[in-house]
Amino acid sequence: MILDLGFGLLLGVLVNFVFQIKDWRVIALGVSSSLIVDVDAIIYYFLNGRKVDKYFYRHRDIFHHPFFVCLLASLILAFINPIYGLTWFIGSAYHFLHDCFEGWGIRFWPITNCYITFRNDSPKIIIADKQDQTDIVDVYGDANWARKKYGEFNWMFAFEMAVLMFGTMAAFSQFGDAELGFSVAMYELVLWSFWLIYLHITRLNKNLEKFKRDYSM
């Protein structure tokens, strides 16, 4: 999600640069096309009893449909403005491709019910249908995926933050305020640091409680 936001900002900056324009809508379209389908994660979270378990990938069945979101939406936007259509196409195509590496499949519904995934822990690339997907996740899914992704320090998390900060600075620089861009990027870095410190303290507390329980202090 953080990587998608950074990518969207960079996409908007790049499209503006290539076409020698300075349109804030291109930045907004870059960000929204790279992010918006993940709104279904929020919907699914509340519909599913606020659980983020190994079956959380099912949120993608709500809005993650490249046929509508990538192809049809880009075509419609292209009639309004071809640059907007192109930006939307690249941003949404990037999102679905990114999800193919992280999620348990994206499908070109309604043309096919098969899911495609490029995860290296998936036993197959083409998953036949929802039942096949569930059978695979029963065995290969990880209940702690969210904690491993954003609930502790890891280099992928650091890379995602770096892309976000770089995208923020690039977008502000394009609109003539590099200094403000640097400040906003520093705030992002501070927020990330606070998040990591918060996680660290929470973990320390948990360990302390466990220690007290184990030695009945």
Ligand SMILES: [Zn+2]
């Ligand atoms: Zn997604």
